[in-house]
Amino acid sequence: MENICIIVNPVSSNGKGLKEFKLVENFIKSLENPPKILFTEYPKHAIELAKDAFHSGFNRIISFGGDGTHNEVLNGILMGAVEKFNKRVFEFNQDEVDKIPLLGVVSIGSGNDFRKTLKLPKDVLSALKIALTGTGKPIDVGLFEYVDFLGNPSQRFFLNILSGGFSGVVTNKANKSKKSIFRGLTYTLSLISTLLFITIPKGILRHGENELNGNFFEFDIANGKYFGGGMCVSPKAEVTDGLLNVSVFKNYKGLEVLFKIKKLFDGTILTEKKLYHDFVKEVFVKTDPPSLIEADGEVLGYTPVKARVIEKIIKVVY
Numbered sequence: 001m002e003n004i005c006i007i008v009n010p011v012s013s014n015g016k017g018l019k020e021f022k023l024v025e026n027f028i029k030s031l032e033n034p035p036k037i038l039f040t041e042y043p044k045h046a047i048e049l050a051k052d053a054f055h056s057g058f059n060r061i062i063s064f065g066g067d068g069t070h071n072e073v074l075n076g077i078l079m080g081a082v083e084k085f086n087k088r089v090f091e092f093n094q095d096e097v098d099k100i101p102l103l104g105v106v107s108i109g110s111g112n113d114f115r116k117t118l119k120l121p122k123d124v125l126s127a128l129k130i131a132l133t134g135t136g137k138p139i140d141v142g143l144f145e146y147v148d149f150l151g152n153p154s155q156r157f158f159l160n161i162l163s164g165g166f167s168g169v170v171t172n173k174a175n176k177s178k179k180s181i182f183r184g185l186t187y188t189l190s191l192i193s194t195l196l197f198i199t200i201p202k203g204i205l206r207h208g209e210n211e212l213n214g215n216f217f218e219f220d221i222a223n224g225k226y227f228g229g230g231m232c233v234s235p236k237a238e239v240t241d242g243l244l245n246v247s248v249f250k251n252y253k254g255l256e257v258l259f260k261i262k263k264l265f266d267g268t269i270l271t272e273k274k275l276y277h278d279f280v281k282e283v284f285v286k287t288d289p290p291s292l293i294e295a296d297g298e299v300l301g302y303t304p305v306k307a308r309v310i311e312k313i314i315k316v317v318y
Contacts, residue, residue, distance in 0.1 A: 007040065067114050081096070103136070113227050138312035141314060167294060200253075215250065233269060
């Protein structure tokens with residue numbers, strides 16, 4: 001018998017998380033073996049809850065919230081595994097990987113970009129049924145090192161995308177504006193306002209024997225296809241190919257990017273001649289001055305960053 005828990009972020013999407021949970025609560029209670037329900041109470045609480053759930057023996061952990069909640073649950077599960085197996089995640093053998101709980105995702109938040117990559121239904125009850133009973137498929141995740149807001153070196157996993165520069169500033173503004181009456185347009189409104197005032201840093205990117213220099217308006221290190229509420233920044237990305245997709249908007253002006261937004265939404269951005277794009281196992285990015293970075297919709301700190309792909313490390317239900 002499976003031991004299942006659901007980690008619910010009640011404040012995701014400005015309180016929509018709790019409202020959506022209430023709509024499916026009776027269905028959950030009607031199940032023959034109802035899963036344990038855990039509610040987050042503060043930022044990063046989902047990390048703690050997921051880590052505790054791993055150590056408590058749950059073999060299917062469902063994240064009920066936005067992309068940021070999914071990120072925290074992923075980090076909690078893998079942090080728990082690192083503690084249990086007493087080794088770095090990229091050192092796990094297959095037997096240890098097989099002991100990592102399945103991850104289910106029910107997306108409630110503002111962006112839902114990971115849901116789009118996995119092609120999961122938008123309807124919450126439909127997504128929940130898949131998360132509860134579906135078969136897990138092994139996927140890659142990203143692991144990256146960065147500088148946190150206190151100036152300390154830190155590291156984190158990401159499911160969907162790590163990005164910096166313009167997107168870091170925009171995401172920071174959007175997250176602070178979620179209580180606005182325009183919250184459905186927060187990312188787009190923040191994007192347009194940032195274009196007018198952003199300072200573009202000098203940057204350097206290295207992977208393997210390759211090096212890129214220039215003014216880095218934006219860089220993206222993607223496992224999934226979408227970010228920013230549906231922008232298809234990495235249309236060739238696959239969560240099972242053992243690679244990260246790197247894109248750099250080099251030597252772009254702010255207003256110049258405004259005319260490229262259509263290509264971001266329709267998935268044709270790779271036709272841009274000035275866009276640098278490649279597939280990598282590992283990558284290093286440094287900017288001067290340091291750029292804000294975000295992972296799965298949460299602003300975490302600054303460059304420099306060093307990212308690597310961790311192949312097929314966790315089974316996700318989709």
